[in-house]
Amino acid sequence: MFDLHPSLVLDEAIPSGEAGSSAETAPDDRPLIDAYSEAVVDVVDRVGPAVVRVETPPDREKRHRGGTGSGVVISPDGLVLTNSHVVQGASSVRLALADTRTVKARVLGDDPHTDLALLRVVDDVSLPTARLGNSKELRRGQLVVAIGNPLGFESTVTAGVVSALGRSLRSYSGRLIDDVVQTDAALNPGNSGGPLVSSRGEVIGINTAVIAGAQGICFAVASNTASHVVSEIVRHGRVRRAFIGVAGQTVPLPRRLAVALGLRQAYGVAIANLEAEGPAAKAGLQTGNIVLALDCEPVTGADDLVRLLGGARIGIETTLTVIAGAALKQIVVVPTERTAEAKS
Template sequence: MDQKDERWFDKYHPYLVMVLIALFAGGIGGMLGYHGAMHEKVSQERLCAINLTSSDGAIVVGIFEDVKRSMVHIESSRTNISGIKHPFPINGTGSGFVIEFNGSRYILTNEHVITEADDLRVTLFDGTRVEAELLGSDPMTDIAVIRAELPDYIPPLTLGDSDRILPGQLAIAIGNPYALDNTITLGIISGLDRTITTESGYTVHGVIQTDAAINPGNSGGPLLNARGEVIGINSAIMPFAEGIGFAIPINTAKNVSSEIIKHGKVIRPWIGITGVDLTPELAKMAGVDLDGGVLIVDVFEGGPADEAGLRGSGSHLGEENFEPGDIIIGFDGKQIRTMDELINAILQHEVGDEVEIVYIRDGTRMKADVRLMERPGGI
């Protein structure tokens, strides 16, 4: 190094050190930035729900443009003959959307949209009307599958994973409320694992709560996330409560719809009883010291419980000479405190499984082996 070079080095040495430090720090920062970007990518949907800007609005517009071709307007009619001398048709309306299963396209909707329908018609996004037929329905989950001849230009929607959603994430509801085709409303996931009662009287667990407006006619339409994936089926609103809507999780719909498409119905195990939660009042009437259980009200003749020797109540609840039936307190090694717990325990099994039921009869603890049968239709 000559004298000139030494003078240059002495002059710029401090700056070279700073540059090297900056490059080193930048490398570390780059690595941290990479991990931060990955975290940001994972959190993007949640941030979108919290920080709705004009660009987020563009995202929603884009999603709507992508999915609107897969939306359908469902019209149903049934004949009302109860107590009427001259029967007349009752028309219903709702929403649905196209899905794909094993290379074929179907329409997914709510069971209560098509219940008891004699005739089904589907209107596509471009106004085309086609006849449709009910492939099968499941009142226990309020899900139905419709089959129709769909043009090739109608794509299926992408189904997401409802087990991965979180409160606060963006929620987009699309449907046909009050016959206003392709109406879109925006909100967030307000809560998870809610419980609702369907119009058929069944209890559905694990339901999604959203504040995206769901109105009559929205039923059967999709609830979407910020990627345009279906995370639920818009199903119900809470009467007289603003901003509280419910959707059946899409993971539930996947399982149920695949059963319907393959078998025309959902095959579920069944023990053949009707029962009620054992309340303190019922426990007192039955003369038992229990803080939970299922009191058997009726046993279906020829059903699994009947064949295993279980008994229902000998008289109606509340009657002075009330004779309590057996009280189920255990199922397949699990403690049973409510009817919901019993149903959930049964649904963990398959038709043909043999399970042990623990019950109380006349104050005595007893056991019975029960072989589960297929749940009959209409029960």
């Protein structure tokens, strides 16, 4: 009987070319890719049935040529969110559902300043719904999914990430829309009015615009702004706003400055633009000032400023707490009612 040399046993146990391969093997990315795919599929399964195609007929009297876009059902009684520029003043709208049914809807309210419109289905039907989420919880890099009808291709799904938050975008009325979400999820004409959805299956934006000639620079109106618009239209039939003449964006407060001023909040709204004859400019607010509070109500994002400047503040003295330079300052503003001509 012969004993095998240990080196021979080792050579037989490890096939040629595989010695040391365990240390050099690349990580297996398949579980991550599968998890990403499952997340997108889950979002589409949950929200896809609530996405509709919005069709408006031509109207010669109103010089409306008709058109198509997307929308999303947000309540069981048939409330549908879409873009203002999709309905363009139409009074009657037809909706094509994901299950191939078509229903009629009427325009409850149209707000060009935020490029949002609210529709109500008039037919007696049961509709799947999607839930509006809290856009303030979004983070850059977060996975998002866009669902809509780009270029007429129904129920199209694209995925990407949140590229930036707190952007300002000029609406079709000429006014700056604050707190806009930027994403690289591919959008095309026809996606307008459709939902931008988080991995939780919550609508965190209403897709509104694409920059022509750009790659992966697309925008959605934040869901918190949409929630405010829906509430106003349901209650008043329109969005009543107090106007102070500013455009701003959400910014983090410099840590040293926040500590020096004894501030607990981490964000404020930096004034990017002032209407020359607006109430804020007349009261002494300046570009670069950071708004922290409005009548002692914290302002931690541009959506807070939009929400707090409701119709009830029109003509009422309102105190803005701002950072001016390196100091806190109180500025008293008297808002006016926003008119159709108001740009900011």
